[in-house]
Amino acid sequence: MISSIAELISDRIGAMPAGERRAAQTLIANYPLTGLKTVAEFSAAAGVSSPTILRFVARLGFQNYPEFQSALQDELAAQLQSPASRTLNPGSTGGAVSPMLEATLDNLRETFRHLTDKQLADIAARLAERRGKTFLIGGRFTDPLARYMAAHLAIIQPDVYHLAGQESIWRDRLIDMGKRDVLVIFDIRRYQESLVRFAEKAHQRGVQIILFTDQWLSPIARFARHVIAGRTAVPSAWDSSAALFVVAETLIGAVTRQLEAAGAKRIRDLESLR
Amino acid sequence: MISSIAELISDRIGAMPAGERRAAQTLIANYPLTGLKTVAEFSAAAGVSSPTILRFVARLGFQNYPEFQSALQDELAAQLQSPASRTLNPGSTGGAVSPMLEATLDNLRETFRHLTDKQLADIAARLAERRGKTFLIGGRFTDPLARYMAAHLAIIQPDVYHLAGQESIWRDRLIDMGKRDVLVIFDIRRYQESLVRFAEKAHQRGVQIILFTDQWLSPIARFARHVIAGRTAVPSAWDSSAALFVVAETLIGAVTRQLEAAGAKRIRDLESLR
DNA sequence: CAAAATACGTAACATAAGATACAGCGCCCC
DNA sequence: GGGGCGCTGTATCTTATGTTACGTATTTTG
Known part of the structure; x- marks a missing residue:
């Protein structure tokens, strides 16, 4: 099951053309910040043109760029609100309490x-x-x-x-x-x-x-x-x-x-x- | 010294008119996500009008809204890259809290x-x-x-x-x-x-x-x-x-x-x- | 090696976003 | 109680952002 957009990307990055792959790599490199910027900035960071970015997000299954950004923001919100995910406690406290x-x-x-x-x-x-x-x-x-x-x-x-x-x-x-x-x-x-x-x-x-x-x-x-x-x-x-x-x-x-x-x-x- | 925008806000929130204070409180309540959305969404979340949001960011010292968003993004980038720095809020470690x-x-x-x-x-x-x-x-x-x-x-x-x-x-x-x-x-x-x-x-x-x-x-x-x-x-x-x-x-x-x-x-x- | 298909970028377009002008209102001070 | 100041929202305008169409380059395949 794919829960985060990052997973989705790494899942499909193999089936992408060169330009879109560069976009994907740039986004992953400092995830998810690049995706929150404008298409122009994103494209500049990735060294490709704006339409390539749009084709990239379309390939991920989003209807348009704002929808893609909303998804990223939701993900970020969830991450920021439950910091539990970042403190991975390896069995240090194992109880039901x-x-x-x-x-x-x-x-x-x-x-x-x-x-x-x-x-x-x-x-x-x-x-x-x-x-x-x-x-x-x-x-x-x-x-x-x-x-x-x-x-x-x-x-x-x-x-x-x-x-x-x-x-x-x-x-x-x-x-x-x-x-x-x-x-x-x-x-x-x-x-x-x-x-x-x-x-x-x-x-x-x-x-x-x-x-x-x-x-x-x-x-x-x-x-x-x-x-x-x-x-x-x-x-x-x-x-x-x-x-x-x-x-x-x-x-x-x-x-x-x-x-x-x-x-x-x-x-x-x-x-x-x- | 003021390092983060959150500090800046709570520093000046006392000297703000009611509407802008609502904006400030809404932003702080789930910081910094609300600030990354559009002015319209921000204003809706705070229950004020768009111009109030713009006046709010102007009062914080930003020339325009995009500049404000960039600042938030930079801050977020720094935070995401060094998770350790989250817990040690340099301003508050010395405080009474x-x-x-x-x-x-x-x-x-x-x-x-x-x-x-x-x-x-x-x-x-x-x-x-x-x-x-x-x-x-x-x-x-x-x-x-x-x-x-x-x-x-x-x-x-x-x-x-x-x-x-x-x-x-x-x-x-x-x-x-x-x-x-x-x-x-x-x-x-x-x-x-x-x-x-x-x-x-x-x-x-x-x-x-x-x-x-x-x-x-x-x-x-x-x-x-x-x-x-x-x-x-x-x-x-x-x-x-x-x-x-x-x-x-x-x-x-x-x-x-x-x-x-x-x-x-x-x-x-x-x-x-x- | 040639032809076709796919990918990519340039440029023009439409739309939605941020900015501003202005008027109404409440509030405070005199 | 009246005048002035400051805050806020509505409506308008401008900017820039996302989107699309199309032509060129590149790769792939027969």
Whole structure:
């Protein structure tokens, strides 16, 4: 079975005329980048004319050049999103557990690779900024993450609220929200209508939204000031929220560090209350 | 110093208008593929108009769109040729992020290293066994994990209950618990007195306890049938529950697989209820 | 060795892509 | 509340990209 275009090429390269073969070799040589450039550039790199390139992709079975490029891009997307393929682990971890663990480790690495220090620092700074209130809410499966984050933030600073219960309840809380406030939303597929509506209304009131979502971006991204896109794919019937969980923990740590001075006093006060 | 376009973006994303920021977030979310597509496709993915995309790349310092794409391709070429450089993002190694990530990755590996497939399989089998009820409860910071697990398990099987609210409430639920039932407890330092008491009473009633705890083992371990000890140490003011979270997800996946036949029907029934 | 078939490139064409001008709108500041 | 600024989208235009037609070169075969 032929799965990648590279395989397809090496499968048929024998039955190609000289010019097309040069095209094939050039493409393979630094795959798949040459194929993503324009026909003119491709042809120049291969030292043949444009029509030869087009005949080449036609021979591979594509209707036209854009279709060929799309196929390459899809392949590249798959490759970039599941870095598992590049870490070929030769039996180092053989159990039935490891697929799940490995996928999660990859998701973590991949999620943080798309996340710069500056982004996290900005978000942490916004959360640490003690001007307005902080609200947290999540979807069906992600609401526990909102709770987890709220449980920590509420200790180191005042005015942290987790929005729970029925939609009507938190919808009414909108009235307390304004420009100075922050709303942290967790929303991964399948995105919840009610959350989107809520986010939109909050946005209209000038609330700054920090969104935790998956790589396909919840529609809430439209309204969000900051977006954290975590990888969720694992070999399971469910999506994994582990990457978002770790980002949340990282943020909690960062905020705590920023509030060190004020926070330490607050924690001491809390202790004395027990 | 700014070496990659991704860094450049996150450096300037703060100073961008809303539309362009959406473009930036969309690009980062699955970098760099969106940037290799046409302006029209990019704009559609981001939910903005084409000119906004062009203004976005102009703001990044590129003269025109093709130049921007070339830069992305060059970057991608460099990345594909030296896979090692992917993991070491020179800008972020010095930052505050990676210590946290690295520690979490270590915790995950370490946690699973002490966890055999058989252990997990046994626990999953016990959870999938549909003789009695399943109760879940957690401590101050770990209760969200109990909720997360409950949210999933409740979908694939009946009689799954998360114990929330005040101590007196769940203490009274003890009366419904018996030998056939399972109690999943999350408890990490500082271990909660109330949970220990609850676990002891449940144990006396013959309830099988599955305990998620840290490597120092909650006192509840005395009463537990199964103990999962996760690593929690991270360079932060707080302990990390990420390892326990991932174990929970792994178990959820395993239970789902075991209940595939029965669970599939149940999920279908649930869908039809909406 | 000759004739035919195939391959290749040049050049003209059509199309789709990127760029720009302009008007509407919202937002912020005064 | 009013004026100004800046952001965004629609519509138009221009560019360059992919495509095709055709003539020449090259190879293959009888």
